[in-house]
Amino acid sequence: MVGAQFPPGRGDTAPLPRIPAEPSPxxxxxxxxxxxxIAGLVAVAVVSGLVWWMIRGSAxxxxxxxxxxxxxxxxxxxxxxxxxxxxxxxxYSQVKQFFTQHPCQRLSxxxxxxxxxxxxxxxxxxxxxxxxxxxxxxxKKLADTDGTGNVNDLVRDGTAKIAGxxxxxxxxxxxxxxxxxxxxxxxxxxxxxxxxxxxxxxxxEALDLAPGA
Numbered sequence: 001m002v003g004a005q006f007p008p009g010r011g012d013t014a015p016l017p018r019i020p021a022e023p024s025p026x027x028x029x030x031x032x033x034x035x036x037x038i039a040g041l042v043a044v045a046v047v048s049g050l051v052w053w054m055i056r057g058s059a060x061x062x063x064x065x066x067x068x069x070x071x072x073x074x075x076x077x078x079x080x081x082x083x084x085x086x087x088x089x090x091x092y093s094q095v096k097q098f099f100t101q102h103p104c105q106r107l108s109x110x111x112x113x114x115x116x117x118x119x120x121x122x123x124x125x126x127x128x129x130x131x132x133x134x135x136x137x138x139x140k141k142l143a144d145t146d147g148t149g150n151v152n153d154l155v156r157d158g159t160a161k162i163a164g165x166x167x168x169x170x171x172x173x174x175x176x177x178x179x180x181x182x183x184x185x186x187x188x189x190x191x192x193x194x195x196x197x198x199x200x201x202x203x204x205e206a207l208d209l210a211p212g213a
Contacts, residue, residue: 093149
């Protein structure tokens, strides 16, 4: 039996033909790659900017300042302010007696005029500084009571000479305590004019004048 014949000089086994290797497929590219990253960064920047704007905007918002109510009356100084330290010498009746037992620290008095339509009013504003808030409250309670006297206004004690000045003790009365100080207001119309409601509004605004306080 004759075996298969191979060309001489090749050894025992015939070489197998080489099969070229197939190239590996490239890795799949992620859809959107760099563009998607850029878009994401832009979105983050926009959101961050919006959040910062909202926070900054809230911090910068300043509530509008409360406006003081408009004044109804214009006051003109007619006399004073006149300062003193002896309140007993510048008061009368039970209020005078109170000051002999509880001397004040300081007294400041002034006169003002104001107008309501064609009518003029004279206004006295006195500020009494006491030693303590308790004494200030006691003085107010006493002065608020009818028939107990008061601090002299500048017309009553003759300091101010105003032609046709009304008797302020017969007009409107109003007082207020602020700490250790008592503000006392008296107001009355010239020429016998009467208007209690208007005088009360005048006295209320005059409390804020507080000469020498």
